[in-house]
Amino acid sequence: MTITFVGHGYVGLVSAAIFADMGNIVHVIGHTEEKIENLKRGIIPIFEPGLAEIVKRNVDAKRLLFTLDYDPAIKESAAVFIAVGTPPLPSGEADLSVVFAVAEKIGQHLGGYTVVATKSTVPVGTNAKVKEIIEKAKPEGAEFDVASCPEFLREGTAIEDTLHPDRVVIGTESKRAEDVMLELHKPFNTEIVATNLETAELIKYASNSFLATKISFANAIAKLAEATGADAIEALHGVGLDKRIGKRFLAPGAGYGGSCFPKDVKALIAIARAHGYEFELLNEVERINKEARQDIVRKAEKMLEGDVKGKKIGVLGLAFKPDTDDMRDAPAIDVINALRDKGAEIKAYDPEAQENAKTIIKDTEFAKDAYDTVTGTDLVILMTEWNEFKEMDLAKVKSLVTSPVFLDSRNVFNPKEMTDMGFAYMGVGRT
Numbered sequence: 055m056t057i058t059f060v061g062h063g064y065v066g067l068v069s070a071a072i073f074a075d076m077g078n079i080v081h082v083i084g085h086t087e088e089k090i091e092n093l094k095r096g097i098i099p100i101f102e103p104g105l106a107e108i109v110k111r112n113v114d115a116k117r118l119l120f121t122l123d124y125d126p127a128i129k130e131s132a133a134v135f136i137a138v139g140t141p142p143l144p145s146g147e148a149d150l151s152v153v154f155a156v157a158e159k160i161g162q163h164l165g166g167y168t169v170v171a172t173k174s175t176v177p178v179g180t181n182a183k184v185k186e187i188i189e190k191a192k193p194e195g196a197e198f199d200v201a202s203c204p205e206f207l208r209e210g211t212a213i214e215d216t217l218h219p220d221r222v223v224i225g226t227e228s229k230r231a232e233d234v235m236l237e238l239h240k241p242f243n244t245e246i247v248a249t250n251l252e253t254a255e256l257i258k259y260a261s262n263s264f265l266a267t268k269i270s271f272a273n274a275i276a277k278l279a280e281a282t283g284a285d286a287i288e289a290l291h292g293v294g295l296d297k298r299i300g301k302r303f304l305a306p307g308a309g310y311g312g313s314c315f316p317k318d319v320k321a322l323i324a325i326a327r328a329h330g331y332e333f334e335l336l337n338e339v340e341r342i343n344k345e346a347r348q349d350i351v352r353k354a355e356k357m358l359e360g361d362v363k364g365k366k367i368g369v370l371g372l373a374f375k376p377d378t379d380d381m382r383d384a385p386a387i388d389v390i391n392a393l394r395d396k397g398a399e400i401k402a403y404d405p406e407a408q409e410n411a412k413t414i415i416k417d418t419e420f421a422k423d424a425y426d427t428v429t430g431t432d433l434v435i436l437m438t439e440w441n442e443f444k445e446m447d448l449a450k451v452k453s454l455v456t457s458p459v460f461l462d463s464r465n466v467f468n469p470k471e472m473t474d475m476g477f478a479y480m481g482v483g484r485t
């Protein structure tokens with residue numbers, strides 16, 4: 055099948071490459087000439103393990119075609135995916151301006167029957183608006199249907215998550231559109247949830263918001279563990295063994311960041327409010343998540359006898375999670391800004407996100423590796439659980455710091471081992 059993706063970010067580029075790898079002809083439409091030219095040469099604008107090889111293989115096989123033009127891509131395609139960003143507005147609502155602008159351009163270039171599927175995460179009711187926009191923009195006689203086809207990719211494992219999805223969700227109002235989407239998704243060999251537009255849109259927000267709720271629940275349990283002398287990691291391990299609950303997304307720590315959870319929780323709260331429902335549970339999920347970052351700052355002060363002013367703090371990890379270069383809403387940003395505002399001197403390092411971080415985190419020294427980061431510090435804070443940090447020689451770390459004080463916001467290390475080595479150690483929810 056010939057299809058088109060409009061947008062080549064974390065979602066569009068990965069999805070397009072996988073569909074091409076399955077034998078489809080996939081046009082990818084961008085709007086920045088430099089990025090499109092780089093993609094044609096296999097230069098990938100994002101860090102995603104394994105993506106470069108798949109893109110190169112399919113560019114060489116002429117199945118993956120990058121272009122700035124809607125013609126002839128749209129006319130040749132049985133399905134066109136909208137995969138552009140929907141960042142949060144100040145109100146928390148999703149900014150749909152790019153989605154609507156792209157929908158109009160797709161409409162203008164329609165030829166034969168085409169399914170226009172929105173893969174971007176959009177509020178319930180958006181696909182109905184996309185349909186109106188295309189209806190107005192399309193040439194006489196052009197036939198189309200809209201569909202909602204949300205994605206569930208995690209950065210850092212996006213290839214795996216695309217190849218082996220737990221489910222494919224397809225929301226449509228027409229059997230004809232459903233048949234095209236079922237045909238296209240057959241090779242994924244997983245359960246297909248075929249439903250209406252609004253339900254498909256809601257599944258995406260509800261999934262991300264529930265995962266964020268699990269994380270905030272874990273962080274609330276961590277606070278209770280610290281207050282009662284329980285160990286949150288062991289407690290939540292015991293909880294997660296219940297198959298109805300599941301072990302994943304119950305890791306307490308600095309809380310969730312990234313381009314999705316914060317945005318989608320805010321958007322679902324905004325959608326609910328717009329429909330007369332105050333989603334108090336999610337308001338609390340957000341509050342707990344914000345508090346998780348504040349607690350890291352509070353613990354840093356506590357470990358430095360109540361005052362970080364003039365103290366040297368080494369921060370290991372900046373990205374919102376390992377295996378990505380993405381700094382969007384990374385907990386490290388708030389933690390470093392708060393500590394620097396209190397007078398601390400910060401030296402930071404991240405294996406992949408450092409260049410992105412330099413454009414966001416000011417007045418901060420950036421180190422060349424983990425050991426350089428900790429050298430001469432009064433406190434080390436681990437913010438992102440990169441494997442590089444898990445494998446550090448802790449005896450060497452201890453020899454390099456000025457005082458062996460270690461704040462582990464992702465519970466990477468074992469409290470007893472750390473204290474036996476002579477570190478003053480704190481984790482999140484640890485005894």
Ligand code: UDX
Nearest residue numbers: 205206207208209303304305309310311312314374375
């Ligand atoms: C998430 C969803 O998992 C994915 O399905 C959706 O399509 C996009 O949003 P992503 O944001 O890439 O994916 O990363 P994820 O692995 O979900 O982690 C999100 C945040 O939660 C990270 O900051 C991570 O550190 C944090 N997290 C995750 C926890 O704090 N505890 C956990 O147990 C799991």
